[in-house]
Amino acid sequence: MQQRIQFSATINGQKTGPHELPKDLMMIEFLQEYAGLNGTRLGCGQGVCRACTIIVDEPGKGPHAVPACVTGVAWLNGKSLRTIEGAARTDDTGRIMASAVQKAFLEHFSFQCGYCTPGFVNSATVLMEQLQARPVDADAVEEAVEAALDKHICRCTGYVRYYHAVRDLILATPGLTTGQRTREVSRHG
Amino acid sequence: MDKAQRSKFTRIAAGIAAAAVVVLGGMYIAGSASGSVPPATVDFANISAEQKQKLFDRGLQVFRAADCAACHSSPTTGAELAGGMAMVTPMGTLYGTNISPSREHGIGKWSADDLYRAVARGMAPGRKNLYPAMPYASYHDITRADVDALWVWLQAQSAVEVANRSPEMNFPFSIRPGLALWNALERPAGGPAPEAVNTLDRGAYLVNTLGHCGECHTPRTSSFAMDLKQSLAGNVIEGAYAPDLRPKSMAARGWSERDLLQFLRTGLSPQGVMTMGMFPVLQHSSAHMEEADLKAMAAYLMQGEKPESRPPVAEAPQTSTSANGERVYLGLCAGCHGVDGQGQPHSSLRLDTNTTAMFPTPLNLVRVIREGLPERDLAHGERMQAMPGFADQLSHEDMADLVNYMRLRWGRQKGDVTPSQVADAIRSAESH
Numbered sequence: 001m002q003q004r005i006q007f008s009a010t011i012n013g014q015k016t017g018p019h020e021l022p023k024d025l026m027m028i029e030f031l032q033e034y035a036g037l038n039g040t041r042l043g044c045g046q047g048v049c050r051a052c053t054i055i056v057d058e059p060g061k062g063p064h065a066v067p068a069c070v071t072g073v074a075w076l077n078g079k080s081l082r083t084i085e086g087a088a089r090t091d092d093t094g095r096i097m098a099s100a101v102q103k104a105f106l107e108h109f110s111f112q113c114g115y116c117t118p119g120f121v122n123s124a125t126v127l128m129e130q131l132q133a134r135p136v137d138a139d140a141v142e143e144a145v146e147a148a149l150d151k152h153i154c155r156c157t158g159y160v161r162y163y164h165a166v167r168d169l170i171l172a173t174p175g176l177t178t179g180q181r182t183r184e185v186s187r188h189g
Numbered sequence: 190m191d192k193a194q195r196s197k198f199t200r201i202a203a204g205i206a207a208a209a210v211v212v213l214g215g216m217y218i219a220g221s222a223s224g225s226v227p228p229a230t231v232d233f234a235n236i237s238a239e240q241k242q243k244l245f246d247r248g249l250q251v252f253r254a255a256d257c258a259a260c261h262s263s264p265t266t267g268a269e270l271a272g273g274m275a276m277v278t279p280m281g282t283l284y285g286t287n288i289s290p291s292r293e294h295g296i297g298k299w300s301a302d303d304l305y306r307a308v309a310r311g312m313a314p315g316r317k318n319l320y321p322a323m324p325y326a327s328y329h330d331i332t333r334a335d336v337d338a339l340w341v342w343l344q345a346q347s348a349v350e351v352a353n354r355s356p357e358m359n360f361p362f363s364i365r366p367g368l369a370l371w372n373a374l375e376r377p378a379g380g381p382a383p384e385a386v387n388t389l390d391r392g393a394y395l396v397n398t399l400g401h402c403g404e405c406h407t408p409r410t411s412s413f414a415m416d417l418k419q420s421l422a423g424n425v426i427e428g429a430y431a432p433d434l435r436p437k438s439m440a441a442r443g444w445s446e447r448d449l450l451q452f453l454r455t456g457l458s459p460q461g462v463m464t465m466g467m468f469p470v471l472q473h474s475s476a477h478m479e480e481a482d483l484k485a486m487a488a489y490l491m492q493g494e495k496p497e498s499r500p501p502v503a504e505a506p507q508t509s510t511s512a513n514g515e516r517v518y519l520g521l522c523a524g525c526h527g528v529d530g531q532g533q534p535h536s537s538l539r540l541d542t543n544t545t546a547m548f549p550t551p552l553n554l555v556r557v558i559r560e561g562l563p564e565r566d567l568a569h570g571e572r573m574q575a576m577p578g579f580a581d582q583l584s585h586e587d588m589a590d591l592v593n594y595m596r597l598r599w600g601r602q603k604g605d606v607t608p609s610q611v612a613d614a615i616r617s618a619e620s621h
Contacts, residue, residue, distance in 0.1 A: 024519050024528045046525060046536055048574055061581075067524075075520020 007073045011035065012086030021073050028052050028068040031083060039084035039118050045069050049153040053119035055082040055126055062133060065123045084118035087125065100169060101125050108165035112156035120152055124166045131176040138181040141170050213370065220369030220376065221316050223306040227333040227381055233301065233341075241341065248342025251335045254399040254482065255328065258473035260285035263351065269473070270295070271349040276322050277427065277621055280413070281358030283322045291348040301340040308336055309381070311372060318368035320356065326375065326415060327401035330382040335399070375414035385485075392489025395482055396421075400474070405431040405466060423549070428621035429465045430552045432544065440494035442544040448496075449487035454480070456567035459542040464562055465553070476568030499601075511604065514594025517587050521579060530599055536574040546600030551592045555614040558588065585611040 007030070008017030019034060031037040031054075043051035047070035054068045057080040066076075087099045098106065101124045111117045127148040136144045145166045154162065164187070170176045171185070231244065252258070262285065263271035270289035275282055290297040296304065299314065306312045311325035319325065361367060382398060385391035396402050397420075407415040408424045423433035433439075439449075443460055452458035456471040463471040475483065519528065525537035532539030540546070545553050561578030583591070585608035592611070593604035 023515075024523055026524050046533070046574060047577065064581075070524025072520040072523060074516045 005074060005077065007077050009076060009078065010080040011037070012082055023074055025073045026069055027054065027066075027071050027073055027076055027081075030073050031068060037083050037085050040068050041115050041118055042069055043115070043119075043153070047071075048151075049116070049119075050123065050151050051116045051119045051153070053122045053152070055122050056080070057082065063126045063129050065126045082122070082125075084121055087121055099125065100173070101128065101166070104165040104169040105162065108161045108168075110157060110161040110165045111154070116152060116154045120149065120154070120162050123148055123152060124162075124169075127166065128170065128173070128176065131170060135176050135178045136170075138171070138177040138179050139183045141167050141177060142183075145170070216373035217366065217369045220372030220374075221312065221318055221366065223310040223312045225380075226302050226305055229301055230334040230337050233337075244338045244341040245345060247335070247338035248340070250479065250482075251339040251399065252342055253474050253477040254395055255331075255339075256400065256470055256474035257288065259469040260322070261288045262473070263349075268349050268351075270343070270346055271351045272353055273351070278322060280362040281356065283320055283356045283358070284354040286353045287349060287351055288343060289346055289349040290344050291350050294350060294352050295348060296343065297348060299340075301337050304340045304343070305331075305333060305336045308339075311368075311376065318365050318372065320358075320365075320368065321371065321375075321413075324401040324404045326377055327398060327404055329377045330379060330394075330398055332381045332384060334384070371412065371414075375412060388485045388488050389492075391482070392485035392487070395486045396489055400486065402434065406434050425550065425552065425617070427466060428552075428618040429556065430548050430550050431466065432548055434490055436490065436492040436494040439491060440496050442547050443496045443499065443542055444491065444544075445496045446484070446487040446491045449490060450480075450483050453478070453483045453486060455569045455571035456565075457571045457573065459539060460544045462538055462562075462565070462573055463567065464557070464565075468565070471568055511590070511594050511597060513587065514590035514592075514597075514604075517583070517591040518594050521582070522591075525576075535572055537576075538573065540595065541599050543599065546592075546595040546598075547602065548600075549602075550614075551596065551606045551610065552614045552617060554592050554595065555588060555611055556618050558583070558591065559615065560618075585609075 003023060004020050005023045006018040007021045008015070008019070010016070011031075016035060019030075021030065021034070028040055028042055031040050032042075040054060041051040043049035047067040050065075050067060052068040053065045055063050056066050056076065057063050063082075087102055089097045089099070091097050099121070101121050105111060105117065105121065110120070127144065131144070142163075145163050149159070149162060149166065152162075168185075171181065231240065236244070258269040260274050260276060261272050262269050263273045264275070265273065268289075270287065272285045272287040274285040276285070287295040289295040292298050296307075299307075303314050306314075307319060307323070307325075308328045309325060309331050310329070311319045311321065311323060313319055356363070382394055385394050403415050403417075403421055405426050406421045406424055407417070408419045408422055410416045421434040423438075424431050432442075448458040448460060452460065452463070453471075453475040456463040456468070456476065522540075526532050526540050527537075530540035530543075532541075545557065548554075557576070559578055559580040562573070562576040564575040565573045567573065588611045589606050589608045592606050596602035596606065597604040
């Protein structure tokens with residue numbers, strides 16, 4: 001294998017490349033240093049804190065979250081990716097419209113310093129999209145949220161507001177759950 | 190067939206049947222006997238507090254070195270003597286028993302002689318055969334002094350009032366007295382080993398008897414006994430490869446006595462980390478053992494062999510599959526383990542000296558990559574962060590190429606693992 005590779009991808013719906021890159025470049029370095037997409041946060045650099053989570057859309061597999069700090073461009077070459085910059089939409093008047101997940105986080109005051117927020121947004125977005133394809137029992141939403149967000153580390157708000165935001169959004173969005181909710185919606189942890 | 194012929198045939202058949210009854214009966218009697226029990230080394234009724242404390246301390250060391258807790262712990266509460274740990278064997282599932290001093294469920298009514306018969310001969314009180322998952326084939330030459338100390342320590346622990354779970358063995362292994370026939374054929378003869386007088390003898394006793402390393406690392410015969418002609422030669426058990434521990438093989442994989450001591454004590458060395466079946470060994474046994482004993486084990490296992498020096502490998506040899514293997518490695522592994530497999534201290538293993546890629550079978554490599562590893566507090570301050578599993582990201586083809594890349598680059602193995610071998614490894618792992 002050559003020391004450099006030709007890298008192309010679709011990022012937030014826009015084709016990019018080919019770029020000549022070091023073969024061992026991690027995706028977060030490409031996003032920040034080459035693509036000018038600085039919203040993806042570098043935290044631990046070890047794939048543990050999940051602040052750097054981005055979304056990969058693969059045919060047949062659907063959307064899934066990967067840590068950009070330890071996933072190399074060699075693996076993501078040719079794939080379709082979404083970063084935090086792709087979460088919000090712009091309406092016909094040019095106004096930026098936060099995504100449903102972003103709105104829920106704002107309404108719940110989910111974050112404080114915000115460093116981990118892009119990762120939470122992307123993993124919560126993946127969860128919402130996965131539930132559209134495979135709804136979960138209305139009484140099992142908390143467990144689904146925890147499974148999706150458990151790996152993410154937040155050091156300001158203690159997770160509860162993130163978890164409540166995603167839980168409430170799922171329960172309020174038609175088609176993501178099955179059956180009648182019988183479990184009490186807790187406001188405390 | 191006329192009448193005379195029929196009569197002759199009946200006599201022959203009866204003779205064979207009678208001989209079989211005699212042979213099987215003899216085997217049953219031999220295999221359900223405990224043999225002579227060596228006399229206790231102490232008079233338990235008349236020991237001083239100081240003697241008792243010494244026995245207690247030694248008993249704890251025996252308990253650790255023999256790794257009793259690995260099987261006799263509770264999987265739910267973690268209580269080390271409560272029993273309940275499942276052992277899945279090809280013949281069915283067994284559960285570790287309660288060995289606390291509970292008089293109802295445990296061994297509270299046992300004498301030190303009873304404990305010796307169970308540990309060394311596989312016989313519980315009442316002429317009850319233990320399944321050989323209790324490694325009496327290894328413990329058979331345990332010293333009586335070690336059993337006496339172990340008995341003192343066990344009887345001084347708190348009773349755990351938890352009932353034993355019955356074995357779930359497949360027929361005919363569910364017939365417990367049938368084990369006597371296995372004993373008659375396979376149970377090692379011979380009494381206790383002499384007290385070790387030098388480091389190598391002590392190491393041999395710790396590895397082969399108390400540590401019962403061969404129970405996993407020695408290949409099995411068709412009757413599921415340890416094949417002692419190939420002692421410690423490596424074996425696939427419970428869906429994983431327990432590697433070859435013979436000195437030349439260890440040296441060829443880069444082991445030294447010093448690294449082996451570090452591995453046994455902390456669970457981590459340049460050659461790898463204790464995982465799969467070895468993590469409980471660290472947890473319950475080797476992390477708690479005295480350094481002199483760990484050194485003896487390392488000295489015995491290495492037998493003076495020195496690690497083979499290996500030139501650093503800058504690049505994997507170029508093959509038709511290594512380009513894709515390198516792509517997968519750089520894309521999914523190098524972020525933590527480094528482009529050259531150098532790893533990161535206390536978080537990601539180094540791979541350039543790791544022995545997993547050196548094994549004859551790719552089984553462990555495939556399993557770790559697919560399943561990942563949990564975050565681990567190892568021992569004595571050593572630790573490793575979690576490794577994610579990549580089962581949902583890697584096709585069998587990508588897995589084969591990645592495994593070949595690692596085996597070529599760091600394992601000095603051929604890069605000839607095929608996608609169908611990957612599928613076989615996954616099936617083998619999932620059947621456990």
